[in-house]
Amino acid sequence: MNKNSFLYRAFDLYYDGFRSMRLGKTLWAIILVKLFIIFAILKVFFFPNFLKQHAEGDEAGYVATELVERSMP
Numbered sequence: 001m002n003k004n005s006f007l008y009r010a011f012d013l014y015y016d017g018f019r020s021m022r023l024g025k026t027l028w029a030i031i032l033v034k035l036f037i038i039f040a041i042l043k044v045f046f047f048p049n050f051l052k053q054h055a056e057g058d059e060a061g062y063v064a065t066e067l068v069e070r071s072m073p
Helices: 006-020 024-046 050-055 059-071
Strands: none
Touching: 006 024, 050 059
């Protein structure tokens, strides 16, 4: 990667900033634990796959039928 590119400079800024911090590793650990909780645990328990439960294999057909039914008064 080119050292003058924006992505490299942005990554280097954050990497160097967290590396020189006294609590940098602890902060990264907290961030990673929170992301794991949000995306893994909450998704499993609070956001079930609605289409899989109701569509019975034909997701596109189910969505089309629901859109048509709900658009008519």
